[in-house]
Amino acid sequence: MSSIVLKKAAVWLPEGFEDAAFIARESGVPEHVIKTKMGIIRKCRAGSDDHPGDMAVRAARKVLKDIDPLSIDMVIWTGSEYKDYIVWTAGIYVQRELGLKNAKSFDISARCSNKILGLHIAKSLMQTDPKLKRVLLCGGHKTGDLVNYKDPNTRFLYNLADGGSAILLERGENNPLLDSSIITDGDFTTDVIVPAGGTRHPTREHPDVSMTYLQVPDVDGMRERLEKRSIVNFLKVIEEASNNSLKKPIDYLALLHMKKSAHDAILAPLELKQSQSIYMDHYGHFGAPDQVLSLGLAEKRGLLKKGDHVMLASAGIGYMWSAMSLRWDENTFDTNDLVDLG
Numbered sequence: 001m002s003s004i005v006l007k008k009a010a011v012w013l014p015e016g017f018e019d020a021a022f023i024a025r026e027s028g029v030p031e032h033v034i035k036t037k038m039g040i041i042r043k044c045r046a047g048s049d050d051h052p053g054d055m056a057v058r059a060a061r062k063v064l065k066d067i068d069p070l071s072i073d074m075v076i077w078t079g080s081e082y083k084d085y086i087v088w089t090a091g092i093y094v095q096r097e098l099g100l101k102n103a104k105s106f107d108i109s110a111r112c113s114n115k116i117l118g119l120h121i122a123k124s125l126m127q128t129d130p131k132l133k134r135v136l137l138c139g140g141h142k143t144g145d146l147v148n149y150k151d152p153n154t155r156f157l158y159n160l161a162d163g164g165s166a167i168l169l170e171r172g173e174n175n176p177l178l179d180s181s182i183i184t185d186g187d188f189t190t191d192v193i194v195p196a197g198g199t200r201h202p203t204r205e206h207p208d209v210s211m212t213y214l215q216v217p218d219v220d221g222m223r224e225r226l227e228k229r230s231i232v233n234f235l236k237v238i239e240e241a242s243n244n245s246l247k248k249p250i251d252y253l254a255l256l257h258m259k260k261s262a263h264d265a266i267l268a269p270l271e272l273k274q275s276q277s278i279y280m281d282h283y284g285h286f287g288a289p290d291q292v293l294s295l296g297l298a299e300k301r302g303l304l305k306k307g308d309h310v311m312l313a314s315a316g317i318g319y320m321w322s323a324m325s326l327r328w329d330e331n332t333f334d335t336n337d338l339v340d341l342g
Helices: 020-027 031-036 052-063 090-098 111-128 152-157 219-243 260-267 290-300
Strands: 003-012 017-019 042-044 074-077 104-107 135-142 162-172 177-184 252-255 308-316 320-328
Touching (some): 003 052, 003 111, 003 290, 017 020, 020 031, 052 090, 052 135, 052 162, 074 111, 090 104, 090 135, 111 135, 111 162, 111 290, 177 219, 219 260, 219 308, 219 320, 252 260
Parallel strands (some): 074 135
Antiparallel strands (some): 135 162
């Protein structure tokens, strides 16, 4: 029986950016702190006419090059909740724009764990429904718009960036998706929110502008809980996703962007070298596309060899920690199309 495999992947990155100097001027945080502690040399920022739905479409066009659009059976939106419209199914928009007339589509919402959750769901659906031959996962992110540099409580969100990503799953033998693991913890459920726009604070009530940005109502409590649980849960999902997969250690870890000390705190107990993961300080934290970009950069830099055990890992505020392993057999990216910023 054939496996569910990662056939192709792509990202779309805007040309615009905000660098450490800009963030320092806006926030008052010293530039060297932004570069060394927050790990932001620069981050990708989309223009005013670039919207999440369109960024997803641009990334998806790359993976669907030379593929019959009528052969796509399902589209799963794995992008941001912060979309073109407040109540909107973005996956159906992608379906229309790409002419995927035979596909079914829906959106999922797990913040920055969307991509891994989407892979888990897609794999399960394809295993139980033989009619699903090709599934497209894609999404766009413009959460950089939600960052308020004047709010010191949200400094850990200063890395939020913009871009799109897409993954095409098929049935086959190369690049099989293996095991996954997910943990959620409701103690964090209201720790990071945009107060305005929901039923508690409807937009029509014209809230204070600060309420339209991401806020952390209990920053001290969140820090205390994260310090005790975050790295532990990261390591737990990675271990669970790897234990039953390939009977070999992890060769490459595709990890989301976070502060450098946290990144290193995950690599160290896994006994991974710095060369076995890419710290994306020239890109920022897109959300779900981080693992896709990391995999693409690893392919472009020649860090992977046939049969490598690759682990995708992320965390989404809410909080969800997630990981999925795969065996890397061949390139999924058109690496000529991927700009390596360093």
